[in-house]
Amino acid sequence: MAYTEFDTVLLPKEQRFDWWREVVGQGVAPTSLTSDFASDFVGSVGSLDLGRFQLTKISFPALRSERTAELIRRADPETYELTLVLGGLMGVSQGRHTTRLGAGDITLWTSSRPYSGQAMSGPLIGASRALILHLPRVLMPLPEAKIDRLLAYGLPARSGVGKVLADFLGSLVREAAALDEQSRARLGETGLDLAAAFLAHHLGAQEDVPPETRHELLLARIDMFIRENLADPALTPGAVAARHHISVRLLHQLFRQRRETVAASIRRQRLEGCYTDLAEPRLRKLPIRDIGARWGLRNGAAFSRMFRAAYGITPGERRRATHAADTMSAFPVHNQGGTESHS
DSSP states (O other): OOOEEEEEGGSSSSHHHHHHHHHHHHOOOOOOOEEETTOOOOEEEEEEEEEEEEEEEEOSEEEEEEEHHHHHHOOOOOOEEEEEEEEEEEEEEEETEEEOOTTTTTEEETTTSSSEEEOBBBTTTTEEEEEEEEGGGGGOOOOOOGGGGGTTTTTEHHHHHHHHHHHHHHHHHHHHGGOHHHHHHHHHHHHHHOOOHHHHHHHHHHSSHHHHHHHHHHHHHHOOOOOEHHTTTTOOHHHHHHHHHOOOOHHHHHHHHSSOOHHHHHEEEEEHHHHHHHGGGGGGTSSSSHHHHHHTTTOHHHHHHHHHHHSSHHHHHHHHHHHHHHHHSSSSOOOSOEEEEEO
């Protein structure tokens, strides 16, 4: 399976924490875990296979973790654990450094050195939630001595290279069900490239990043820029190239490895946004031409033609079909005997 997720609520209360400790030990590295919520531990863990890499999505209440020298001798996957905090508060210590992390922060630690961590939860901050990208140390394209300078530091992921990486990791989990094995493996390699570029940025070591990694980062930045500016009718390949200080020719060369051109990618994403909005009940009274305009398609006739070419129906037919389906679902269904069906 591409993505599997398990929740402790499916288990008897007395088994939940022991199960959690075993899963974390197998998925990350053998770690000593304690929690004040051990008697009724509510947590979830999901895993996505990315070829040579693995991505873990995790949610849990307050706990303490420690990876000792003895546990390292027992088993060491020799990985860097790049962790994006999604919620709650966490603390991490490795080597001589300790940091505290909140939502939108990234930290890095290694399975090959002693480590301790603490997660805090509560009514105001909620459960601790994170995405963890497991990166084999041997595959990292940066010198190990340089990477190790960043262990247990809080690295912001709210803008720039960090946001590109954070958005990418989040999209992997959201789109996991639609990804085949080959796509997941290819995206795993992209994840390595983006992680290396992110770390190199914070180290001031961009010269150590291979050219192909720099290209992947540039493409990821371009993708994010396109997604965030679909509503702008002036979003064209020329505008995208100018924003990233490259020629249109280089932009097209970067997209040559993909299945669609820059213009086709912009058009597809705009139409996908329109397709979703036409089924949105709260937008039902908004004229169809305004739906197109919301996504940068201000020529109503051209929007209708493109929509029909993409989906085989007009925007109006899409809206009427979803409205009819919503109307039918609002009424009870009766079987031949006249009794109401609740199936």
